[in-house]
Amino acid sequence: MKRVYMDNAATTALNKEVLEAMMPYLTDIYGNPSSLHTFGQRAHTAVENARHQVALALGADDKEIIFTGCGTESDNMVLLGIAERYKTKGRHIITTAVEHHAVLYTAQRLEKMGYEVTYLPVDEYGRVSAEQVAEAIRPDTILVSVMFANNEVGTIMPIKRIGAVCREKGVFFHTDAVQAVGHIAIDVNEMNIDLLSLSAHKFHGPKGVGALYVKKGIVVPALLTGGAQERNKRAGTENVAGIVGLGKAIELACAKIEETGERMTRLRDRLIDGIASAIPEVKLNGHRFERLPGNVNYSIKYIEGESILLMLDLNGIAASSGSACTSGSLDPSHVLLAMGIPHEIAHGSLRLTLGDDTTDEDVDYVLETLPKVVEKLRKMSPLYKG
Ligand SMILES: *Cc1c(COP(=O)(O)O)cnc(C)c1O
Numbered sequence: 001m002k003r004v005y006m007d008n009a010a011t012t013a014l015n016k017e018v019l020e021a022m023m024p025y026l027t028d029i030y031g032n033p034s035s036l037h038t039f040g041q042r043a044h045t046a047v048e049n050a051r052h053q054v055a056l057a058l059g060a061d062d063k064e065i066i067f068t069g070c071g072t073e074s075d076n077m078v079l080l081g082i083a084e085r086y087k088t089k090g091r092h093i094i095t096t097a098v099e100h101h102a103v104l105y106t107a108q109r110l111e112k113m114g115y116e117v118t119y120l121p122v123d124e125y126g127r128v129s130a131e132q133v134a135e136a137i138r139p140d141t142i143l144v145s146v147m148f149a150n151n152e153v154g155t156i157m158p159i160k161r162i163g164a165v166c167r168e169k170g171v172f173f174h175t176d177a178v179q180a181v182g183h184i185a186i187d188v189n190e191m192n193i194d195l196l197s198l199s200a201h202k203f204h205g206p207k208g209v210g211a212l213y214v215k216k217g218i219v220v221p222a223l224l225t226g227g228a229q230e231r232n233k234r235a236g237t238e239n240v241a242g243i244v245g246l247g248k249a250i251e252l253a254c255a256k257i258e259e260t261g262e263r264m265t266r267l268r269d270r271l272i273d274g275i276a277s278a279i280p281e282v283k284l285n286g287h288r289f290e291r292l293p294g295n296v297n298y299s300i301k302y303i304e305g306e307s308i309l310l311m312l313d314l315n316g317i318a319a320s321s322g323s324a325c326t327s328g329s330l331d332p333s334h335v336l337l338a339m340g341i342p343h344e345i346a347h348g349s350l351r352l353t354l355g356d357d358t359t360d361e362d363v364d365y366v367l368e369t370l371p372k373v374v375e376k377l378r379k380m381s382p383l384y385k386g
Pocket of ligand 1: 009010069070071072073075100102147149150151176177178179199200202208209210
């Protein structure tokens with residue numbers, strides 16, 4: 001049976017070249033980067049080389065990059081750290097209703113600790129505007145956190161304008177760019193970004209390694225204490241092979257970012273148009289154009305997202321309903337609900353996300369299989385009258 005992986009927003013396949021770059025650090029070069037001997041120094045050099053690769057990819061300085069254990073850790077570190085460090089300035093934080101749970105649940109945790117959080121509502125496409133941010137900023141606001149691109153519906157936020165508003169008002173601006181890095185060209189200075197989270201496994205790097213960009217002059221206290229690694233910002237012996245993989249993956253992705261973006265956009269549009277013409281009563285979630293090159297998200301009326309996923313899987317297609325973190329539970333997506341999509345339709349959402357390795361044949365196979373799956377399920381659905 002043909003196998004098609006279209007769940008790249010959940011995680012991507014490890015690039016072969018990335019694996020090759022990592023291999024020596026899983027075998028011969030096993031020294032601790034903090035050690036003074038040659039074993040250690042070779043590992044140290046590799047970590048610093050990867051730091052330079054990440055900095056180059058973002059238009060940042062090497063000293064502004066901190067390696068972490070994942071995107072979730074980077075998000076937690078920013079919210080909890082800024083809240084702690086700048087609490088004498090104020091205790092108000094602004095974010096959006098459609099953030100990843102790594103931001104959303106951390107914001108809720110801060111509320112329990114006595115902070116006040118404004119969750120900006122979004123429009124029908126899942127966007128907040130720079131004007132909304134400007135209106136929400138108060139004298140006691142210490143942080144604005146708005147994701148670069150949404151992991152469920154792929155909507156891209158007006159990051160540069162939001163950053164400009166924050167800069168003008170003197171409030172730190174963080175963006176969870178886990179879905180964007182390696183897919184959309186980013187320059188932190190040009191886009192007025194103060195803090196940025198990224199994760200290697202979303203752009204064909206290894207799992208369990210992320211990074212945080214912190215603009216010079218901003219203090220984000222350590223979440224983990226212990227050793228002096230990462231200039232005292234992240235204790236714990238470095239995941240050397242993972243960090244090397246992150247550096248290689250970001251370098252490879254950014255070297256061909258426009259080419260990949262154009263190719264994926266073309267495949268994405270084939271899927272979007274193909275589904276719309278082959279299946280009646282579907283609704284595209286998110287913006288038609290202001291979306292990630294590799295994201296397709298449809299509500300398919302009268303059937304449950306979960307049943308579509310199971311049937312697709314039986315046909316060799318890996319897809320997802322909303323985000324990987326909430327599938328498995330029957331809660332409708334908080335993102336779709338925030339976009340004003342009714343509960344019953346929010347349950348029937350299907351997310352297909354493309355990767356570097358997605359081909360026209362993969363798209364053909366999905367466009368051939370999905371209509372049959374939907375028709376079969378609708379025939380069994382008491383809600384569908386055909
Ligand atoms: C995947 C993801 C995360 C979490 O990253 P991990 O490295 O898996 O912890 C955070 N935010 C967004 C938008 C994501 O897509």
